Amino acid sequence: MDAMDHDSGELQEVSAAEIKSFFESAPPLKDGDEINKKLKEFVERNSSATAPRVVCVTSGGTTVPLEQQCVRFIDNFSSGHRGAASTEYFLKAGYSVIFLYRSGSCQPYCSSLPDDPLLECFDISDDSNIQVRQSHAEVVKRVISEHHAAVSGGYLLKLPFTTIFEYLQILRLVALSLSCLGPCAMFYLAAAVSDFYVPWETMTVHKIQSRSGPLDMRLAQAPKMLSVLRKEWAPVAFCISFKLETDSKILVEKADMALKKYDMHMVLANELSTRKEEVIVVSKSGKTVVRKDKAQPCVDVESPLIELVVDRHSTYIKHSGDGTETTRREEDEILVS
Amino acid sequence: MDAMDHDSGELQEVSAAEIKSFFESAPPLKDGDEINKKLKEFVERNSSATAPRVVCVTSGGTTVPLEQQCVRFIDNFSSGHRGAASTEYFLKAGYSVIFLYRSGSCQPYCSSLPDDPLLECFDISDDSNIQVRQSHAEVVKRVISEHHAAVSGGYLLKLPFTTIFEYLQILRLVALSLSCLGPCAMFYLAAAVSDFYVPWETMTVHKIQSRSGPLDMRLAQAPKMLSVLRKEWAPVAFCISFKLETDSKILVEKADMALKKYDMHMVLANELSTRKEEVIVVSKSGKTVVRKDKAQPCVDVESPLIELVVDRHSTYIKHSGDGTETTRREEDEILVS
Numbered sequence A, B: 001m002d003a004m005d006h007d008s009g010e011l012q013e014v015s016a017a018e019i020k021s022f023f024e025s026a027p028p029l030k031d032g033d034e035i036n037k038k039l040k041e042f043v044e045r046n047s048s049a050t051a052p053r054v055v056c057v058t059s060g061g062t063t064v065p066l067e068q069q070c071v072r073f074i075d076n077f078s079s080g081h082r083g084a085a086s087t088e089y090f091l092k093a094g095y096s097v098i099f100l101y102r103s104g105s106c107q108p109y110c111s112s113l114p115d116d117p118l119l120e121c122f123d124i125s126d127d128s129n130i131q132v133r134q135s136h137a138e139v140v141k142r143v144i145s146e147h148h149a150a151v152s153g154g155y156l157l158k159l160p161f162t163t164i165f166e167y168l169q170i171l172r173l174v175a176l177s178l179s180c181l182g183p184c185a186m187f188y189l190a191a192a193v194s195d196f197y198v199p200w201e202t203m204t205v206h207k208i209q210s211r212s213g214p215l216d217m218r219l220a221q222a223p224k225m226l227s228v229l230r231k232e233w234a235p236v237a238f239c240i241s242f243k244l245e246t247d248s249k250i251l252v253e254k255a256d257m258a259l260k261k262y263d264m265h266m267v268l269a270n271e272l273s274t275r276k277e278e279v280i281v282v283s284k285s286g287k288t289v290v291r292k293d294k295a296q297p298c299v300d301v302e303s304p305l306i307e308l309v310v311d312r313h314s315t316y317i318k319h320s321g322d323g324t325e326t327t328r329r330e331e332d333e334i335l336v337s
Helices: A007-023 A034-047 A081-092 A116-119 A135-153 A164-184 A225-233 A248-262 A302-319 B008-025 B031-047 B081-092 B118-123 B136-152 B162-184 B223-232 B248-262 B302-319
Strands: A053-057 A074-075 A096-102 A123-125 A130-133 A156-161 A185-189 A215-221 A238-245 A264-270 A278-283 A286-291 B055-061 B072-076 B097-104 B122-124 B129-130 B158-163 B183-188 B213-220 B236-247 B267-270 B277-283 B288-292
Touching: A007 A164, A007 A225, A007 B162, A034 A096, A034 A164, A034 A278, A053 A081, A053 A225, A053 A238, A081 A096, A081 A185, A081 A302, A096 A164, A116 A123, A116 A135, A116 A156, A116 B118, A116 B136, A123 B136, A130 A135, A130 B136, A135 A156, A135 B118, A135 B129, A156 A164, A156 B118, A156 B248, A164 A185, A164 A225, A164 A278, A164 A302, A164 B129, A185 A302, A185 B162, A215 B118, A225 A238, A225 A248, A225 B081, A238 A302, A238 B008, A238 B267, A248 A278, A264 A302, A278 A302, B008 B223, B031 B097, B031 B162, B031 B288, B055 B162, B081 B183, B081 B302, B097 B162, B118 B122, B136 B158, B158 B162, B162 B223, B162 B302, B223 B236, B223 B248, B236 B248, B236 B302, B248 B267, B248 B277, B267 B302, B288 B302
Parallel strands: A053 A096, A053 A185, A096 A156, A185 A238, A238 A264, B055 B097, B055 B183, B097 B158, B183 B236, B236 B267
Antiparallel strands: A074 B072, A123 A130, A215 B213, A264 A278, A278 A286, B122 B129, B267 B277, B277 B288
């Protein structure tokens, strides 16, 4: 079970020390300056509209290195499909997206492609030219053109990570760069972030040796960055986190706890085996179940989901001047299970 | 340190029980029949030559699930580059290859491509056709044509795995299917196989919950399959294993121990940071260092490496009738460091 809620002042104090320690002991971020430069340019390009909407979508799992010269690591199963599909729908809805994704995970527009698109979608023709296989032509064309339009149009910025250190360091840079957009910025935190990790300074340097007998490992709890994101890095941005469980009996309870504990605006809760069909949206105004329409198998569950999220963000922006958060429950109910 | 060598009879008995237990408790292999069918057809197609040479190249890391409904797992850092590049050179040398690879890892012919070949190598032309970017055209053409020739010519069979369970189950099927080729079969075991794992029946079913305080994990030692491969599954095949260390001081010692302990014909030893430049070949006839030629930066270290391996296999096959294994040291020395 998660720890009991402390008095919020105490929680803030404990977390601040942990978080400070985490960043101070983490290995320095490679290409930090390059990332900051890209972020600055991206935000400038997208600030010119009257009410520019930018969402940071995080996607895929973080790794926890077990050795400094990393051979082994703990990973989270996360294809990145949720984040990648959601990014497509945010772009369609007119948002610009900073896509903070696990290197090698699912890319926007690419989910209907085979695992190895180059080798499975192309042939060499009789006159020695590269040609796309007819069966894949339309899909490949759409993938390439939509992806390139989003990137070259300046609507999609892609930033890769692998370790939990890189993920949190880059997330912090993104949050600081988006703070100028106030409530128009959104965080859609679909990444599967490690709950446990090995602090860098206590990590064994060399590869852990095989031996006779079992291997005992002790992992520290990873500090929850959601609190510091909400309180310090992006205090007026609209924040959405995810909850994935394998046991449906505890799913909503865990989502409710996360909503309160980290002061999220929404928690999107899903059960591992049904995550492509159903998402439970938990907020202060109650619970809403979003389902894939079985009559439209080609339409992802992310379609109605992002529509609802965008609508809630609009309400949030509208009310952000007068200090009240929306509790427009009657408009939010789709189906309550 | 590895366990002290037991009397070989005892070692065999201990291993047999562990290995039996491992396979009995592992989750059943998905598509086992399909895999067997592909193997049967592949071996038949390749058995017709006088002395058909088939190598099983294993590549990439295995995962150790930490929960039965797998959310978290332990993984080994292994791009699969060694196995993929070696496969190209084996094919060039006239071998047929069964490529047993980690799903998502490096593919033969693809190592000079960018990470995301579809999105980085293609554009849509003004007249709405898919076209390859000029800068990548030659490479992409070569990749597709060579890969397709190998697969459709029946020289390359690709079998993916993810978990340690799948890896060892499929390896066993491959070994049994290649046993009819006697000494003409080779095992080139470049995969990074987990040393520690969680036995399936002791594994927690649901996702391990976050909690306050550290997480303690106890992992069992994974049974070494090299012994059972050599003794039971493919007793006359030519067997090569790998040793990767981060500490160069212990590298050769560990390789020597593996050679003796598992009765390998060769152990290819490399240090993590120099693995693309240098490989130490350890066999009963001594130690040979194979190095990338600095004057030819485009030629992978796998080129001289596979040439040496093929030569040793030829010698092995030649002597396999008269029961003596080669110790033709004078021909094997390239450079001894």
